[in-house]
Amino acid sequence: MPSVLRHACTWIGYAIWVLFIADYLVRLALADRWRAFVRRNWFDLPILALPMLRPLRLLRVLVALRVLGRGGARFARGRVVASIAAAVAAGGAVAALAMLDAERSNAAANIRDYGDALWWAMSTITTVGYGDRYPTTTEGRLVAAALMVAGIAMLGVITASLASWFVERVSEVSRAEQAVEVKLDALISEVEKLRTRIDHRQHDE
Numbered sequence: 001m002p003s004v005l006r007h008a009c010t011w012i013g014y015a016i017w018v019l020f021i022a023d024y025l026v027r028l029a030l031a032d033r034w035r036a037f038v039r040r041n042w043f044d045l046p047i048l049a050l051p052m053l054r055p056l057r058l059l060r061v062l063v064a065l066r067v068l069g070r071g072g073a074r075f076a077r078g079r080v081v082a083s084i085a086a087a088v089a090a091g092g093a094v095a096a097l098a099m100l101d102a103e104r105s106n107a108a109a110n111i112r113d114y115g116d117a118l119w120w121a122m123s124t125i126t127t128v129g130y131g132d133r134y135p136t137t138t139e140g141r142l143v144a145a146a147l148m149v150a151g152i153a154m155l156g157v158i159t160a161s162l163a164s165w166f167v168e169r170v171s172e173v174s175r176a177e178q179a180v181e182v183k184l185d186a187l188i189s190e191v192e193k194l195r196t197r198i199d200h201r202q203h204d205e
Contacts, residue, residue: 084161088154092121095147102140109136125151 024041031037038045096117103109103117111117111133120133124147135141 084154084157088125088151088158091147091150091154092125093118095125095143095150096121098143099135099140102137102143103135106137106140109140110134111140121147124148126155127152 027041028034028037096114099111099120100114100117103111111120116133120135122128123130123133124144127148135144
């Protein structure tokens with residue numbers, strides 16, 4: 001990676017962490033009880049300290065998933081699949097960056113550029129696992145483990161959402177058919193009553 005691009009990515013990363021810190025401080029200031037807020041959001045603290053704690057670089061993947069999870073909760077059910085698919089794509093891209101960061105300093109690594117890392121992320125998150133690209137460092141393996149768990153979970157959510165949508169549609173059609181049948185039965189009953197009245201009148205005449 002060219003040094004200019006590397007420096008640009010570094011500064012962009014720091015800018016993102018500054019935004020995370022600002023978000024945390026604003027939410028802390030707006031909280032009624034700051035101690036309870038800190039207890040509920042304890043995981044945010046090591047995430048905010050990430051730039052200074054090099055061993056915690058693995059949490060970059062979790063940061064992206066956490067932020068995407070906050071935004072995804074606001075979507076209606078009809079947009080769940082789209083939002084989760086976006087989370088899968090973004091999570092894969094972030095995991096690829098984390099993997100490249102973990103592997104590029106190792107001479108024996110076979111993930112040497114972002115293209116290799118992205119290919120590894122896609123084959124891992126889809127559970128294909130070709131094996132042509134794989135982590136060789138401990139940190140890279142931790143990133144891989146996190147992506148495996150997150151990928152299975154997110155793909156499971158997509159599958160479950162699609163299945164739920166199909167079941168709901170079938171249920172709606174079934175309920176509509178039942179409602180039509182009830183109305184038809186009521187209509188037939190009314191027709192029978194009218195026919196009976198007409199027969200009685202004709203008989204009386």
